[in-house]
Ligand SMILES: Nc1ncnc2c1ncn2[C@@H]1O[C@H](COP(=O)(O)OP(=O)(O)OP(=O)(O)O)[C@@H](O)[C@H]1O
Ligand SMILES: Nc1ncnc2c1ncn2[C@@H]1O[C@H](COP(=O)(O)OP(=O)(O)OP(=O)(O)O)[C@@H](O)[C@H]1O
């Protein structure tokens with residue numbers, strides 16, 4: 001098992017008491033594609049961040065078991081964590097434009113990411129950066145390398161982030177909403193690229209998204225999260241057989257090209273969903 | 277509107293009015309500052325120094341200018357708590373009165389420098405292009421001269437004294453703040469929230485003043501508090517060269533500068549003002565660090 | 577079309593340096609209608625909106641709003657008529673201002689009185705609880721932030737709303753709420769929308785007519801029914817449609 005999580009909990013201390021954002025998540029991930037879906041605030045990002053121990057300072061992490069490739073993440077020292085983060089596990093963060101340095105060109109940022117892990121000269125890194133940008137289907141990578149983050153489109157920013165994470169050949173790739181700003185054609189390309197990496201390099205992939213149909217098409221397994229818990233785990237393609245009312249609700253509120261509706265139904269949340 | 281400033285009123289999660297929200301924010305900032313022991317120590321020391329300086333004439337045991345040549349370089353004693361200097365003046369009284377001059381100078385410099393640096397930096401960073409190039413060349417010119425020499429030239433052109441020293445230090449101290457504010461501005465000027473401000477139809481001046489400048493303040497505060505000691509030292513050097521505070525008016529930096537010669541035999545002469553400078557700088561540092569954390573509402 | 581359209585864009589071109597990213601785009605939107613822009617990432621959709629909104633002055637061609645031609649420099653009155661909602665709800669709200677301050681800013685700029693009531697009313701209109709009023713953006717969820725962004729655009733009572741991927745950063749349940757909200761607002765206030773999105777289903781849900789962009793050009797303009805029925809001409813439109821429909825079939 002590449003990743004083994006048992007009873008993961010993340011708690012925040014607030015002025016009015018404590019707030020448990022992740023409430024006992026367990027999952028095991030091998031060299032496969034696992035999708036995590038769920039609404040905003042359901043704890044998807046925090047679950048992924050826990051695995052890298054990249055939590056906000058006021059968060060408290062506890063778990064029965066939290067291992068990455070046999071390494072105990074809960075008790076590992078900072079040095080070990082650093083070799084995991086970035087090198088052995090790549091993390092594509094949500095909010096690409098927030099994560100890019102606004103006063104450094106795209107080319108330099110990608111080249112720097114490559115050099116940190118691979119070493120080598122400036123020229124070599126530049127070549128590699130152009131190649132990486134080309135891999136994520138950015139047209140005219142040489143031109144884009146000279147641009148600053150505010151000069152590229154939303155979808156291009158997202159692809160730049162993906163390119164930076166591909167640089168070190170990770171064993172596990174965690175992608176937090178990697179394609180939310182991409183059109184269908186580029187999204188398909190990016191997913192194909194990730195698919196290719198998973199099968200060719202034997203990599204594990206955690207894909208976080210709120211696009212249920214997309215995830216179920218692309219991943220082997222889908223975990224549906226609600227209010228800090230996994231309420232349902234489905235095999236890919238079994239989405240139609242989802243039983244949890246929350247999962248059904250998520251599917252139902254999508255606008256459809258083929259079945260137009262005047263108004264979209266919105267989720268009516270049930271207090272019972274909070275119970276395990 | 278007979279609202280009491282109770283704790284509950286201030287800490288209400290859902291304030292009923294803008295005033296309550298603003299006061300609540302201030303109170304939370306104060307609570308945040310209070311939770312930071314170093315910042316509180318800093319604040320206490322700064323307040324104490326200011327109070328001591330203000331009450332100098334009440335607390336001083338001697339006239340700070342009164343010379344007693346028979347009793348020069350006397351050790352600390354019951355009569356002279358911190359000893360006397362090379363002209364037989366009481367060091368304790370001089371430190372108290374010197375606080376007025378030194379702290380006054382530092383505060384005056386900061387009041388002049390911070391808005392100037394902020395304005396130049398924000399305008400250059402926000403408008404970019406020609407404005408940026410011109411303003412930054414001017415900044416570079418000021419940055420290129422050694423600080424003391426430029427200050428000397430200014431004081432020499434004016435007339436020596438505390439006011440000219442303040443002006444001179446201010447003129448030489450602003451460039452780093454302008455650079456800092458410019459760098460901060462550059463990181464936000466292309467952001468969507470500034471674009472949204474432009475879409476309200478606001479004039480550029482309003483955007484810079486109300487939306488860009490507040491974002492630069494926290495890092496500026498920290499930088500300034502770090503620079504306090506160097507401002508004191510520059511003031512001292514000017515004083516030492518006869519260009520700052522004029523004798524016999526006491527000033528910490530000048531006191532140390534003149535007492536340098538006695539550091540081995542009569543160590544108590546430079547020690548008193550030295551400790552005062554060190555305490556003041558440290559206190560400003562701690563306070564500034566704490567303020568920075570509190571000024572940023574996004575304390576994660 | 578009887579009266580002159582609310583928005584009339586004719587052969588709009590935008591360049592950055594010597595790179596032309598919008599190469600002659602034309603479309604018209606009648607008052608009270610919604611026009612959708614879809615297309616590849618980087619094809620210039622946001623750039624068209626930014627030129628329309630007055631954020632980007634380096635364009636050529638003709639832009640007319642409500643029958644009046646506008647130039648690169650806009651008057652303050654223009655910003656009362658046309659407002660924009662940005663793609664990224666995390667980056668479009670000032671991080672150090674409360675929601676109250678963010679919403680009252682347009683009112684202060686335009687010298688509109690009655691700030692207190694208008695802010696409260698607009699918050700209610702976008703279905704935000706009054707409790708968020710004195711919070712900072714980082715204390716709100718993505719969906720709540722996007723509602724604030726919409727409220728800010730609405731507060732000066734514009735006639736045109738330019739929406740740049742208003743839901744792409746939001747989860748599907750919030751997306752449904754925001755899409756319903758936008759539909760209601762359009763009906764109530766007779767607003768005109770230009771909606772950019774990469775999601776064909778979202779665009780088709782809200783808009784009657786849709787323009788498809790590719791490499792800075794508008795390669796096709798068609799109605800939502802035609803798109804739904806698969807009567808698209810251009811191969812790019814057909815590819816986008818096939819991929820979207822493919823994902824819908826669970
Ligand atoms: N620094 C923090 N302090 C307090 N609460 C936090 C903090 N960071 C996250 N939370 C809370 O933890 C919960 C889960 O957050 P998380 O970021 O994992 O959500 P998510 O599922 O990734 O949602 P999204 O789809 O919006 O990214 C949310 O309710 C959020 O408010
Ligand atoms: N300020 C700028 N300077 C230089 N080039 C720019 C600038 N802004 C945009 N571009 C370029 O213009 C092109 C179109 O960008 P735009 O943001 O309009 O794309 P988009 O269609 O909105 O894509 P997305 O769906 O990914 O947001 C891109 O190639 C981008 O690099």
Ligand SMILES: [Mg+2]
Pocket residue numbers: 044045046094176
């Ligand atoms: Mg998240």
Ligand SMILES: [Mg+2]
Pocket residue numbers: 153154155621622623663740
């Ligand atoms: Mg865009």
